[in-house]
Amino acid sequence: MPVAKSPPSFRRLFDDIGTVDAVGIEERVAKYGTRSVKKKAKVFGLRLAVTMVDLTTLEGKDTPGKVASLCAKALRPHDVGEIPPTAAVCVYPAMVRHAAKHVKGTAVRIASVATAFPSGQAPLKTRLAEVRAAVADGADEIDMVINRGAFLSGEFGLMQDEIAAVVEACGAATLKVILETSELETYDNIRAASFLAMRVIRPNDFIKTSTGKTSANATLGNNQVMLEAIRDHFLATGVPIAMKPAGGIRTAKQALTFLIAVKETMGDEWLNNGRYRFGASALLNDLVRQLEKERTGAYQAPWNFSEASEGY
Amino acid sequence: MSARLTITKTPKCYVGGAFIRSESGRVFELKDHKGEFFANVPLCSRKDLRNAVEAAAKAGPGWAKRTAFNRGQILYRVAEMIESRVEDMAGALMLGGVTKAAAMKEVVAAVERIVHYAGWTDKYEAMLGSVNPVASAHFNFTVTEPMGIIGVLAPDERPLLALVSLILPAITSGNCVVALASETQPYPAILLGEMLAVSDLPGGVVNLLTGKRAEMVPTFATHEHLRAISGAVNAEQRKALRLGAAESVKRVRLWKAEEAVDWESDAMEGLEEIRALVECKTTWHPVGG
Numbered sequence: 001m002p003v004a005k006s007p008p009s010f011r012r013l014f015d016d017i018g019t020v021d022a023v024g025i026e027e028r029v030a031k032y033g034t035r036s037v038k039k040k041a042k043v044f045g046l047r048l049a050v051t052m053v054d055l056t057t058l059e060g061k062d063t064p065g066k067v068a069s070l071c072a073k074a075l076r077p078h079d080v081g082e083i084p085p086t087a088a089v090c091v092y093p094a095m096v097r098h099a100a101k102h103v104k105g106t107a108v109r110i111a112s113v114a115t116a117f118p119s120g121q122a123p124l125k126t127r128l129a130e131v132r133a134a135v136a137d138g139a140d141e142i143d144m145v146i147n148r149g150a151f152l153s154g155e156f157g158l159m160q161d162e163i164a165a166v167v168e169a170c171g172a173a174t175l176k177v178i179l180e181t182s183e184l185e186t187y188d189n190i191r192a193a194s195f196l197a198m199r200v201i202r203p204n205d206f207i208k209t210s211t212g213k214t215s216a217n218a219t220l221g222n223n224q225v226m227l228e229a230i231r232d233h234f235l236a237t238g239v240p241i242a243m244k245p246a247g248g249i250r251t252a253k254q255a256l257t258f259l260i261a262v263k264e265t266m267g268d269e270w271l272n273n274g275r276y277r278f279g280a281s282a283l284l285n286d287l288v289r290q291l292e293k294e295r296t297g298a299y300q301a302p303w304n305f306s307e308a309s310e311g312y
Numbered sequence: 313m314s315a316r317l318t319i320t321k322t323p324k325c326y327v328g329g330a331f332i333r334s335e336s337g338r339v340f341e342l343k344d345h346k347g348e349f350f351a352n353v354p355l356c357s358r359k360d361l362r363n364a365v366e367a368a369a370k371a372g373p374g375w376a377k378r379t380a381f382n383r384g385q386i387l388y389r390v391a392e393m394i395e396s397r398v399e400d401m402a403g404a405l406m407l408g409g410v411t412k413a414a415a416m417k418e419v420v421a422a423v424e425r426i427v428h429y430a431g432w433t434d435k436y437e438a439m440l441g442s443v444n445p446v447a448s449a450h451f452n453f454t455v456t457e458p459m460g461i462i463g464v465l466a467p468d469e470r471p472l473l474a475l476v477s478l479i480l481p482a483i484t485s486g487n488c489v490v491a492l493a494s495e496t497q498p499y500p501a502i503l504l505g506e507m508l509a510v511s512d513l514p515g516g517v518v519n520l521l522t523g524k525r526a527e528m529v530p531t532f533a534t535h536e537h538l539r540a541i542s543g544a545v546n547a548e549q550r551k552a553l554r555l556g557a558a559e560s561v562k563r564v565r566l567w568k569a570e571e572a573v574d575w576e577s578d579a580m581e582g583l584e585e586i587r588a589l590v591e592c593k594t595t596w597h598p599v600g601g
Contacts (some may be wrong), residue, residue, distance in 0.1 A: 019450070298534035298560060299362050302369070312374035312460050 009154040010192070016234070017195045020187035021224055023296075029220035032260045039294075041255070046291050049255040050083055052273045054244065055109050056090040056281045058212070064098040067091055071102035073306065078288045081295050086271040086284060088141060092117075093134040100138035109175070111141035115166060118180075118211035120145035124162060131169040141174040142166070143279075145211060146193065148183045156196055164200045176206035176244055176277075179226075182216035187225045194229035198241050204274060207242040212279060217247025223258060228266040243270070246279025252290040255283055323353050323498075325360070325522055326505025328367030329515015334523070335359050342499060356523035358531040361490065362518040365537050368461045368488035371516025376458050376486035380434035382513050383486065387430035388512040391423045394504075398423075401503055405472060408497040421576050422476045428581050429480040436485065436586045449599040454588040458486035459563070463532045465525060465543025465553075466566070470575045471497035472504065477575055478542050481585035483517055483533030490519045490538070498522035529553060536560045540589055544569045565589070 055074045074086040088109040116122035120205040152160040177197040209218040285305045324331035339352035354386035405415035443453040462470030462482040466475040505520045529549045533556020544567035
């Protein structure tokens with residue numbers, strides 16, 4: 001029986017950008033969790049993480065009212081402790097105009113997923129129209145999904161052309177390209193998809209791990225592969241690309257570990273919300289909870305942070 | 313056959329249904345009453361307490377939602393599990409120097425106490441709840457609800473009976489417990505954890521830590537997620553607990569560790585102990601509405 005081979009286009013691409021040492025990546029990221037971040041450094045990291053959150057609600061049951069409270073939370077995450085606002089709120093295109101009422105003119109930007117999120121399985125024309133509509137309604141940032149089907153069948157040209165078309169449709173809005181790492185199967189593919197995307201997007205546009213709608217989301221390993229791709233691309237071309245892990249980052253401890261990965265891979269240049277974001281909903285509350293713990297010295301209860309706890 | 317190598321046991325704490333070492337990696341030496349080394353016991357830190365509270369918070373809603381009857385069955389099962397290992401538990405108590413007879417007496421008293429509370433689970437509501445007379449066309453009734461997560465600080469003496477007497481009234485009504493075992497005799501609590509693990513009690517409902525009371529009391533006092541503290545501690549610790557509880561608005565129910573508490577007494581069990589750890593909710597409902 002013939003051995004299944006990757007399409008020739010993959011081999012050419014890997015010759016060009018190199019492959020990933022999966023064991024090396026796993027070993028590398030396992031070390032990040034061992035760093036001891038305490039007191040002042042911890043507060044610095046937690047506050048920085050708050051400013052990097054894209055506070056997200058992407059549910060079928062979203063309402064203008066829910067988006068309004070999300071915006072209020074993004075602008076003022078807690079009533080004491082002078083906690084900074086988050087980077088952005090992230091909503092579906094239909095909710096952009098509702099979010100705009102609350103955060104336009106503030107430090108909080110409006111991000112909107114578009115391009116038939118999360119599957120991307122719609123005609124290109126429809127996807128581009130969705131992007132234009134979201135931008136017209138006031139979205140400052142567009143989170144698009146790549147055509148995974150095209151990528152996996154080796155049609156890189158098609159995948160890149162679609163991204164380029166979305167870049168154009170975005171106008172002045174920042175673009176975030178979601179690779180959906182869990183559907184790309186291997187680290188090699190994640191690196192390849194990162195490079196394909198980075199070659200057609202603009203400086204300070206983002207590549208993003210996942211939609212948060214599949215079982216496997218952002219992991220330290222995926223994050224590391226993508227950060228290293230960004231670093232290699234930056235060293236080769238001088239074009240800085242930003243990064244957004246999304247989905248599955250729920251605790252402050254996890255967020256700090258991701259920031260350590262950024263610091264040790266990219267340096268201080270990437271430690272700001274123009275270059276690094278967290279796509280998350282539950283994370284913000286845990287960050288605020290830990291900041292309150294540092295401020296008061298007492299472990300905090302979840303009900304102090306607008307969290308349902310059933311009395312527990 | 314050659315002589316067997318000794319298989320020594322690593323005592324571990326029962327938290328969230330799992331057996332854990334302290335996150336700090338610390339242990340302290342446990343010696344028997346003759347001063348001979350017995351085992352290294354986890355020296356839990358404030359972070360272990362935090363983790364145990366998280367585990368309790370996960371288990372809590374499910375435990376509180378179980379029917380009173382089912383909670384009774386489960387508590388009875390806990391008693392059964394101890395009853396089947398009475399000798400082991402008595403051995404653990406004898407490490408502290410009590411006689412076999414005294415140790416057996418304490419184990420039996422602890423089992424009886426659990427059975428006592430197993431009977432209460434579907435009865436206390438009828439005693440504590442009420443239909444209240446009001447001067448309008450409303451039904452007005454009061455029902456109890458569990459408070460949430462209860463911190464328990466066991467005294468040094470009576471390391472099993474006192475611990476059980478403090479834990480049981482809390483979980484009878486659907487609370488969860490994070491308990492710090494006797495500092496001088498933690499081994500019975502370690503063994504209790506092993507027995508709870510094979511009972512039908514859901515993991516996280518009772519979490520048992522071992523360590524130094526003086527080190528843990530400040531965190532018990534200030535942790536906002538704990539809704540009440542129930543324990544027998546010294547004067548200084550009572551003060552710390554009351555101050556912390558005032559800040560975090562929690563209930564305290566404290567016995568004086570410096571005075572002898574008669575844990576075997578009937579006065580140490582029953583409805584009042586359950587009442588101390590529930591919240592009352594009063595509801596108005598229009599008649600015919």
